Amino acid sequence: MRAQNQLLHSRARVRPRYALFPLEGYPPSRLPTWPGVEARVLASPALGAAFVEELIDLKKGQGGGTEADGRVETFLHVISGSIELTVDGRTQPLGPGGYCLVPPAADYTAAGTSDSRLILLKKVYEPLPGVTPPGLFVGDAAKVPGEVYMGDQGARLQTLIPDELPYDLAMNIFTFETGHSLPYVETHVMEHGLWFLQGKGLYYLDDTWMEVEKDDFIWMGPYVPQSFYATGPVASKYLYYKNVNREIHP
Ligand code: UGY
Ligand code: MN
Secondary structure (H helix, E strand, O other), X not given: OOOOOOOOOOOOEEOOOEEEEEOOOOOXXXXXXXXXXXXXXXXXXXXXXXXXXXEEEEOOOOEEEEOOOOOEEEEEEEEEOOEEEEEOOEEEEEOOOEEEEEOOOOOEEEEEOOOEEEEEEEEEOOOOOOOOOOOOEEEEHHHOOOEEEOOEEEEEEEEOOOOOOOOOEEEEEEEEOOOOEOOOOEOOOOOEEEEEEEOXXXXXXXXXXXXXXXXXXXXXXXXXXXXXXXXXXXXXEEEEEEEOOOOOOO
């Protein structure tokens, strides 16, 4: 927020195929499934996305979740703090970097055991004939190795969800040392929802380089030309969603 004697301006951009939202200037919503909790709906069909992504700020003792509807799967990632995750009656703790993918057939709740920030990603699961849908998947980003990306030791990719046919989404963490970048401007049918975890840099969206930093959200719709260049002074890190492993139908 700016003082009354300062000018107002913003890096926020909303275009038909992409959007950039700095956290400043993004007022919270109240959601019935997260009573009293500050929630920000970052991506939704209203924006043009085929998925929903939310930032959830829990105070200690607050919580939420959803009952299984057999249709929507949920990825949950603890950005900071700690929660108790209960899926179909079984409870386990998740700390910073902890994450899970809850299948559409399961109920889940998350309760803040400290003040916590979560990223939620909700998507209609696309079943594949002959392929058994996955069950609950739980992981810890700290234990997922960072693979060298396309020969660049300064760009590492962590694949949080197995890249196997039962899974129809990827959730990855990209880490770029200062001065490193994606090797080209890529353009693809898959969408992204991107939460910037650390650092700062320049993101190329459509035909323009834009400054981005920690706590920014970017939606990239299908076929948006995109690239990234990390500036500094610390390594840049972002968590992103991508729809994968399914046919694209006419
Ligand atoms: O997986 C990806 O498509 C990734 N290289 N895109 C991105 O980081 N914008
Ligand atoms: Mn991409």
